[in-house]
Structure formats: C-alpha cells, structure tokens
Amino acid sequence: MTTKTIFADTGENASGNRADRVPQNAPILGTPCFERLVRRSLWEGLRSSGKPRTEIARRMTEALRRPVTVAMLADFIRSPRKKRGLRFPAAWVPSFCDATGNCNLRRLPLTDEERAALEVGEWLVRRLKNEAQKLMKAEGRQNPRPSKRRK
Numbered sequence: 001m002t003t004k005t006i007f008a009d010t011g012e013n014a015s016g017n018r019a020d021r022v023p024q025n026a027p028i029l030g031t032p033c034f035e036r037l038v039r040r041s042l043w044e045g046l047r048s049s050g051k052p053r054t055e056i057a058r059r060m061t062e063a064l065r066r067p068v069t070v071a072m073l074a075d076f077i078r079s080p081r082k083k084r085g086l087r088f089p090a091a092w093v094p095s096f097c098d099a100t101g102n103c104n105l106r107r108l109p110l111t112d113e114e115r116a117a118l119e120v121g122e123w124l125v126r127r128l129k130n131e132a133q134k135l136m137k138a139e140g141r142q143n144p145r146p147s148k149r150r151k
Contacts, residue, residue: 038088038105044104045096046100049099049100051099053070056096056099056100057070057072059098059099060096063095064092068092
C-alpha cells in the first residue's frame, strides 16, 4: 500500500510535486466521503431552491439537451447501498447549479485557498455593484443602461 505525505506548510508531497495540493482535512475526490458530500450538496441544492423537483429536472433537460427526470435526481441523492448507487455526472454540475440557484456543488472540489480567492472575488463584485448603484442614484439614473435620446 502506497501512502502520500503532504507537507502542510508547502503543499508539496515527498517527491516535491505541487500538483498534489489538497487541504489537510478535505475529503479526496472519488472517495466514499466525497461522494457523500456530493449527495448532500445535491439534496441541499434541491431543498434550498424552493422550486419543485419537476421544474429543476425540466430546466436541466433544456440546458443539457438530454432527459433528466425527478427519479434520476432522487437516484443520485439516494445512498449508494440502495438500488443502483448512481453517481452524479460532473458535466451536469453547471446546469444543476443554474437550475437550483445554489452553487455549493461547484465549490466542493476546490481547495481552501481557491475557496478563499473565490470569496474575495465575489465580495469585490458585490462591492463594485453597490458602488455603481450608489453612483447611478446620485446621478438620478435608475437603469444601468444609458437612456437613448430621441431627435
């Protein structure tokens, strides 16, 4: 059995390969622990969306151009010990996140460093939007697009 040693301070393994950077407490992709997190994120995304599962399945079907049913979504969430133990296709993640409005599933494989960078970027975007709205209000404009003048 081969084990990998990852040095927490540098993110390098014993061979010096930085491609193996993994957060120290993060589940490893493809392991049963990670698969549980995927199923939980799917369940939370469905629950938090406030939309019926039929609507989410319909939106995913339109986005993916292939049939997605409520039964399929239920199978992906179900414990792998029951029935078939299907795995959610990674290619479907963007359409699921768009359909539910919950992007937690997209963030699962990110390292702590990548999550922090993403959060800083999202914070910056929110701040810039707020500043733009304040400026438009000060100028008396409500619409972000400049109005067209008629001649």
